[in-house]
Amino acid sequence: MLSSNQVETLSASEGVDPSTWEPRIFAFLCNWCSYVGADLAGTSRLIYPATVRIVRLPCTGRVDPMFILRSFQRGADGVLVSGCHPGDCHYSKGNFYARRRMLMFRKLLAFVGIDPRRLQMSWVSASEGSKWAQVVTDVTNEVKALGPLRA
Amino acid sequence: MDAKLLEREQLLRLVDALIADCEVIAPADESSFSAVASAGEMQLAQLKPAKSPKELVFPQREVLLRYALAGDEVALDDPPPPAAVDRVLIGTRPCDAAAFPVIDSLFGWDDVDAAYFERREHTTVVSIACDQPCETCFCTSVGGSPAGIEGSDLLLTPLREGNYHVQVISERGRSLVERYERFFRASDQAHDRERALLEDEWQAAIERTVDLDEIEMADFESPVWETLAQACVDCGICTFLCPTCHCFDIQDEGDPNQGERVRVWDACTFYEYTRTHAGQPRPTHYRRYRQRIMHKFRYYPENMGKVLCVGCGRCIQYCPVRIDLRVVLEAVRG
Amino acid sequence: MEAITENIRREARRLLQEEAVDVVIGYQPGWDGVQPVPVFVDQAAEVDKLVYNERCTHNLAKYLVGREGYLTSRFRPSDQIVRVALVALPATLRAIVALLREYQFDRADLILLGIVDGTPVGIEPDVEVGRIAADTAKEEQIRAQTEELDGMSLAERREWWREQFSKCIRCYACRQVCPFCYCEQCIADENQPQWIERSPSLWNNMGWNLIRAYHLTGRCSGCGECDRVCPVEIPLRLINSRMLDEVEAAFGFVPGRDPDAEPALAAFQPGDTAGFIR
Numbered sequence: 009m010l011s012s013n014q015v016e017t018l019s020a021s022e023g024v025d026p027s028t029w030e031p032r033i034f035a036f037l038c039n040w041c042s043y044v045g046a047d048l049a050g051t052s053r054l055i056y057p058a059t060v061r062i063v064r065l066p067c068t069g070r071v072d073p074m075f076i077l078r079s080f081q082r083g084a085d086g087v088l089v090s091g092c093h094p095g096d097c098h099y100s101k102g103n104f105y106a107r108r109r110m111l112m113f114r115k116l117l118a119f120v121g122i123d124p125r126r127l128q129m130s131w132v133s134a135s136e137g138s139k140w141a142q143v144v145t146d147v148t149n150e151v152k153a154l155g156p157l158r159a
Numbered sequence: 160m161d162a163k164l165l166e167r168e169q170l171l172r173l174v175d176a177l178i179a180d181c182e183v184i185a186p187a188d189e190s191s192f193s194a195v196a197s198a199g200e201m202q203l204a205q206l207k208p209a210k211s212p213k214e215l216v217f218p219q220r221e222v223l224l225r226y227a228l229a230g231d232e233v234a235l236d237d238p239p240p241p242a243a244v245d246r247v248l249i250g251t252r253p254c255d256a257a258a259f260p261v262i263d264s265l266f267g268w269d270d271v272d273a274a275y276f277e278r279r280e281h282t283t284v285v286s287i288a289c290d291q292p293c294e295t296c297f298c299t300s301v302g303g304s305p306a307g308i309e310g311s312d313l314l315l316t317p318l319r320e321g322n323y324h325v326q327v328i329s330e331r332g333r334s335l336v337e338r339y340e341r342f343f344r345a346s347d348q349a350h351d352r353e354r355a356l357l358e359d360e361w362q363a364a365i366e367r368t369v370d371l372d373e374i375e376m377a378d379f380e381s382p383v384w385e386t387l388a389q390a391c392v393d394c395g396i397c398t399f400l401c402p403t404c405h406c407f408d409i410q411d412e413g414d415p416n417q418g419e420r421v422r423v424w425d426a427c428t429f430y431e432y433t434r435t436h437a438g439q440p441r442p443t444h445y446r447r448y449r450q451r452i453m454h455k456f457r458y459y460p461e462n463m464g465k466v467l468c469v470g471c472g473r474c475i476q477y478c479p480v481r482i483d484l485r486v487v488l489e490a491v492r493g
Numbered sequence: 494m495e496a497i498t499e500n501i502r503r504e505a506r507r508l509l510q511e512e513a514v515d516v517v518i519g520y521q522p523g524w525d526g527v528q529p530v531p532v533f534v535d536q537a538a539e540v541d542k543l544v545y546n547e548r549c550t551h552n553l554a555k556y557l558v559g560r561e562g563y564l565t566s567r568f569r570p571s572d573q574i575v576r577v578a579l580v581a582l583p584a585t586l587r588a589i590v591a592l593l594r595e596y597q598f599d600r601a602d603l604i605l606l607g608i609v610d611g612t613p614v615g616i617e618p619d620v621e622v623g624r625i626a627a628d629t630a631k632e633e634q635i636r637a638q639t640e641e642l643d644g645m646s647l648a649e650r651r652e653w654w655r656e657q658f659s660k661c662i663r664c665y666a667c668r669q670v671c672p673f674c675y676c677e678q679c680i681a682d683e684n685q686p687q688w689i690e691r692s693p694s695l696w697n698n699m700g701w702n703l704i705r706a707y708h709l710t711g712r713c714s715g716c717g718e719c720d721r722v723c724p725v726e727i728p729l730r731l732i733n734s735r736m737l738d739e740v741e742a743a744f745g746f747v748p749g750r751d752p753d754a755e756p757a758l759a760a761f762q763p764g765d766t767a768g769f770i771r
Contacts, residue, residue, distance in 0.1 A: 073704065081696045081700060105759075107761065111767045112710050114769065115739040116732070117703075118647070119642070120650070121647050121653070122651060124769075143771050146771065147771075191660075294525060367524075390530055390532070390533075392555065394664050394722075395664035395665060396722070412687075429665070430682075480530055481529070483523065
């Protein structure tokens with residue numbers, strides 16, 4: 009797993025071959041639920057697409073839309089924000105704020121012509137390893153259908 | 160070379176011929192100059208777009224070097240030199256043209272900016288004189304004129320008949336006329352006289368002038384500075400639109416593995432401009448505004464012998480709070 | 494118009510003579526005698542500088558806040574209170590409501606010389622100096638342009654905005670005239686880390702314009718100044734106006750209308766729904 013200061017350097021996805029192209033998805037995971045859930049998927053040896061690059065945060069409430077914009081600029085084709093279920097936030101309320109923010113940010117993206125489905129969100133708890141694998145699979149498929157962002 | 164005449168339709172044909180041989184840049188819309196694919200795309204009625212033509216020789220973003228990490232080695236690459244593409248800049252007003260020699264002094268001082276002069280050498284400036292100055296123009300207050308020749312290679316002055324009087328000012332201008340002589344015809348003394356009379360008329364049409372010779376800039380510590388800029392919001396419009404402003408910042412853009420070192424425009428009006436770890440000598444905006452005025456009208460003349468202003472008036476026209484530089488200059492009499 | 498000018502001058506004179514305020518912030522005629530310039534009058538003898546005409550659009554609340562704001566300046570000793578009287582347009586009044594809700598200053602430090610237009614606003618001016626008609630023409634224009642954009646495909650809209658943002662020269666005039674851009678260190682000026690690079694490439698410009706639009710979501714007073722001042726005519730008000738509509742549709746919140754309502758993005762309801770969340 010990569011921590012926040014190890015985000016890979018990614019070059020723009022230019023000259024892609026549609027048959028082999030896989031999307032790059034940056035995932036911002038909360039430390040207490042989703043990150044642990046993702047770890048569980050790993051220890052359970054679940055197979056799921058290797059498209060996500062994970063950044064660990066204390067809480068989805070920490071996700072500043074600037075991270076999302078920066079991700080797109082740095083080569084992400086999609087961004088996934090995943091945290092504790094509403095009501096289960098380790099800090100009580102962070103995910104509630106995140107929910108409103110991501111909703112509004114998707115509206116902004118849609119207005120300026122960036123497909124809002126490139127910004128995805130999920131609630132994955134620490135015990136939901138298989139849900140994590142499913143979420144990544146579904147998000148990968150959806151973003152793959154949208155094509156590279158730079159195209 | 161003696162003056163020439165150019166009929167209006169011949170100007171369009173000349174431009175189409177130029178487009179076949181080189182890049183032609185003209186006012187494209189209200190905001191900027193850009194390359195045109197045909198004479199019909201020129202917006203000559205819009206002679207002074209918001210953005211000045213300085214970006215042709217001083218781009219807002221210029222790559223200085225590229226770096227890439229390969230294992231333990233860092234590869235540094237100079238960017239390719241600006242393409243030695245000949246360009247004709249057509250449709251500048253004399254004020255915008257006059258800005259080029261003013262900032263030549265800066266870019267040629269101390270460390271000569273080779274890329275800047277490469278671009279300069281490949282740019283032929285064909286200006287069109289102003290038969291109708293704007294309410295915000297004040298070129299005559301800074302030594303310019305609606306039909307001034309400073310900085311131009313050719314100056315086209317619209318005459319009453321509808322054609323243009325063509326003054327050949329430089330070698331570059333001469334060689335353009337020689338190369339495309341089929342479009343020009345000879346001017347005679349009557350036309351030359353008409354041009355001079357029109358210039359006088361247009362100079363007189365500038366409503367609001369400032370006698371800079373009489374202005375002795377107020378002392379640095381004078382309290383007058385504090386009230387002049389109260390409305391200023393510290394944006395970069397006056398600086399970025401000004402044909403003579405040339406301050407820049409150098410930034411690295413990229414990531415630890417690869418990126419570019421770029422030069423970008425900067426503005427002394429920004430708070431960040433003089434913000435350093437050692438402190439901030441201009442924390443309040445009257446200090447920044449004082450710096451701007453002093454630099455343009457005292458320091459630059461002292462250092463370079465030229466006023467850092469051509470009187471185009473964009474700073475007045477586009478200022479979000481309509482600060483009028485002419486009013487300011489009158490108010491800062493020492 | 495003349496009546497409003499007279500009212501402003503009368504109130505300003507009274508307030509300064511009675512020493513109820515230290516400064517009156519309003520508009521004065523500019524270089525052509527018509528285009529207004531913000532003015533800061535601190536002498537009763539100078540109140541005749543103050544005018545009002547339909548070209549007075551600057552959102553003067555901008556001068557109250559921020560690093561050098563009259564009510565928030567860090568360059569003034571904290572025990573030195575400046576009391577301000579402000580000529581406040583409808584959008585300015587909305588901005589004041591939102592700024593108060595963001596705890597930027599005390600209501601008591603401010604005397605509002607309000608110009609109202611009948612649209613709902615969550616604050617009473619101390620003195621109503623004028624009534625003007627609501628600018629429905631502007632609303633109509635925004636609606637029409639937005640409809641046109643909504644009629645485009647996503648790809649067409651993306652291309653349209655890319656063309657707009659590639660014009661941006663990063664002069665930050667949009668930010669500097671906005672009462673809500675009062676951060677002492679704007680995210681665009683951060684360099685540890687550098688979130689938004691300074692150079693005006695398309696993506697850098699998009700980063701700037703989109704993050705500003707997002708930071709205004711749920712706060713913007715709809716004054717339109719950002720749009721007016723842009724030297725390269727990027728239609729910024731379309732974005733801010735759209736986000737105001739989105740906030741209202743999703744959360745029933747309109748900034749400036751209710752002084753007690755929690756700002757939409759600084760609040761939540763446990764029952765908020767967002768259908769896209771897996």
